[in-house]
Amino acid sequence: MLVAMFRVLGVFALIISFYSAAYAQLQRPISGVVAATSGAIEVKYVAPDGNEIGRMAGIGDPIYLNDEISTGPDTSLQVLLKDQTVFTIGPNAILVFDEFIYDPSSDEAGSLSASVKKGAFKFVSGKISKKSSTAMKLKLPNATASIRGTTVAGRVRGDGESDVILLSGAISVTSESNPVGVDIFQPGWGASISATGAVSDPFQLSSDILDAILSEATVDAPAEEQESTQETATSVATAAAVINDLSIEEQIIADFTADVTQTLASNGETEVAIGDLFSLILANSDLVAQLEAQGLDVSQAPTDISYAYLDTTLVSMLASGASPEYMVLLSDGAGGHYLNHADVDPDLSNLISDSYSGSVRFSGSGLNFAPSADATTAGGTASYDYTISYDTARASGSFSINSLSIDGISYGSHTETFSNVALAGRPQAGYDGDMDNVLNTNQEIFEVGVAEATFSQSGNEVSAQLNSSLGSITNGTDVVNGILGSTNIMINDTSTPNKMARVEKYEVGRRVD
Numbered sequence: 031m032l033v034a035m036f037r038v039l040g041v042f043a044l045i046i047s048f049y050s051a052a053y054a055q056l057q058r059p060i061s062g063v064v065a066a067t068s069g070a071i072e073v074k075y076v077a078p079d080g081n082e083i084g085r086m087a088g089i090g091d092p093i094y095l096n097d098e099i100s101t102g103p104d105t106s107l108q109v110l111l112k113d114q115t116v117f118t119i120g121p122n123a124i125l126v127f128d129e130f131i132y133d134p135s136s137d138e139a140g141s142l143s144a145s146v147k148k149g150a151f152k153f154v155s156g157k158i159s160k161k162s163s164t165a166m167k168l169k170l171p172n173a174t175a176s177i178r179g180t181t182v183a184g185r186v187r188g189d190g191e192s193d194v195i196l197l198s199g200a201i202s203v204t205s206e207s208n209p210v211g212v213d214i215f216q217p218g219w220g221a222s223i224s225a226t227g228a229v230s231d232p233f234q235l236s237s238d239i240l241d242a243i244l245s246e247a248t249v250d251a252p253a254e255e256q257e258s259t260q261e262t263a264t265s266v267a268t269a270a271a272v273i274n275d276l277s278i279e280e281q282i283i284a285d286f287t288a289d290v291t292q293t294l295a296s297n298g299e300t301e302v303a304i305g306d307l308f309s310l311i312l313a314n315s316d317l318v319a320q321l322e323a324q325g326l327d328v329s330q331a332p333t334d335i336s337y338a339y340l341d342t343t344l345v346s347m348l349a350s351g352a353s354p355e356y357m358v359l360l361s362d363g364a365g366g367h368y369l370n371h372a373d374v375d376p377d378l379s380n381l382i383s384d385s386y387s388g389s390v391r392f393s394g395s396g397l398n399f400a401p402s403a404d405a406t407t408a409g410g411t412a413s414y415d416y417t418i419s420y421d422t423a424r425a426s427g428s429f430s431i432n433s434l435s436i437d438g439i440s441y442g443s444h445t446e447t448f449s450n451v452a453l454a455g456r457p458q459a460g461y462d463g464d465m466d467n468v469l470n471t472n473q474e475i476f477e478v479g480v481a482e483a484t485f486s487q488s489g490n491e492v493s494a495q496l497n498s499s500l501g502s503i504t505n506g507t508d509v510v511n512g513i514l515g516s517t518n519i520m521i522n523d524t525s526t527p528n529k530m531a532r533v534e535k536y537e538v539g540r541r542v543d
Contacts, residue, residue, distance in 0.1 A: 059094070063090065064088060065108045070086045071087045073098065073099050075096060099125045101122060106123075106247070109125075111130070115166075118247050120247045121149065124146070125145070125149075127144050129142065140157075141166070144169065148186050149185065150185040152243075154180075154181045170186055171225075172223050178199055181196075182197060182201060183195045191223065195218070195235055196217055200215050207226065213232075219234050354476075354503050355502045355503070355509075357371055360372060360471060367423040370386060381509040387421055389417045389420065392417075392498065402530040404530070405528075406437055408437075408531035410531075412429065412432070415429075416448075416496070418453075424450050425451055428445060428448065431521070434521065436530070439490050453498075454469055454479035475500040492524060494520070518535075
């Protein structure tokens with residue numbers, strides 16, 4: 031529409047329009063850059079003199095303060111802001127960044143205000159929200175959410191009602207009719223806002239509704255753009271260098287994170303194998319140089335983390351040297367135990383929570399066994415679904431082994447169900463230091479035993495152990511608190527102990543109470 035209008039105006043008017051647009055843009059700061067899009071995006075700006083200035087934007091183009099960004103019925107968009115906030119909107123959406131103040135060289139928090147007027151959205155907040163709980167605001171038609179260190183999704187429906195959903199961190203939702211605010215701390219929970227501004231009590235969304243919103247707020251790049259990945263990465267990096275006064279180190283990590291996020295999203299994937307992630311890191315000489323300059327060893331992937339969900343905060347943290355801070359078993363003084371952090375490094379005490387309660391659920395399915403120790407081949411799959419109570423240090427749930435084979439020997443299938451079992455120690459390096467298979471007070475929750483079973487087929491017997499690691503992950507600047515799990519199922523042939531198979535999955539669990 032805008033292109034056709036410009037043609038009608040003629041060459042002279044076109045030149046005047048471009049001159050006016052350029053002059054108006056120079057009067058406004060650049061907030062971000064288009065990092066990914068499934069097609070051309072319409073952007074318009076109303077100048078102080080009332081004239082509406084429009085343009086089409088694509089990958090690598092800048093986004094200015096107060097630009098109204100609109101997607102069509104078949105387009106979606108991802109914007110990378112100067113403070114490393116990543117904002118994604120789905121089809122038929124309207125987004126405006128109406129306040130953005132950020133100076134990386136200043137100790138001031140800065141501020142960011144984004145208005146979603148229509149459509150599905152998701153964002154991972156950057157550095158501004160980490161400095162102040164009131165520095166970042168998400169404006170919906172009839173409510174405002176205050177953000178701190180958070181991944182948030184939601185949608186604004188055509189009837190004026192909206193939903194906001196917490197994926198990590200914390201948010202507080204206020205409106206004229208709810209000035210006190212509704213606080214949300216549990217991932218997967220959210221609030222609905224009516225057309226009149228009434229904010230509901232927090233509630234847990236069903237996985238179907240959450241998946242639908244996240245699927246809509248995803249950029250599916252067209253085939254021709256996927257074929258020119260290097261050109262796309264170059265244009266984004268060039269534009270980001272123009273808009274960003276981040277350090278070279280921060281910019282390289284931000285660009286790498288945006289590339290990984292875009293690739294995963296275009297493939298419809300929800301998690302990245304850490305081995306694959308580190309292969310990408312090692313292939314990026316600039317990134318390797320920056321990480322090694324920090325004294326980080328990037329020669330191999332972490333052995334205690336295997337998968338990360340599609341979350342730019344986690345990907346960025348892993349790329350910049352993040353590591354787990356495991357929980358420990360503590361005594362409640364009355365003969366019971368609970369899970370918590372203890373003796374946290376003082377430098378991390380302001381990041382890592384020292385108080386957890388309730389239960390967290392971990393689940394995985396269709397996980398393929400790999401050979402371990404002396405075994406050369408393994409077949410079959412595993413699944414699990416269990417909860418661990420932080421209040422009692424006990425677990426309930428089940429795990430299943432399907433069509434297991436090791437080195438050509440078949441062991442059949444088995445399902446084990448367990449309820450309210452105490453976590454057990456495992457005599458391996460890194461935990462259960464006294465090697466007694468008992469998890470003692472003040473020992474780390476690192477691959478502790480959750481459940482075990484023995485089963486056989488045709489005289490061939492194996493033992494199976496379900497193990498779990500629990501804690502937070504941090505790089506000293508950012509943290510994902512208390513809902514991490516690294517679940518593994520270890521299989522041992524009882525007659526040949528070193529004939530083993532294993533599955534493992536790193537994940538962010540879901541609060542269940």
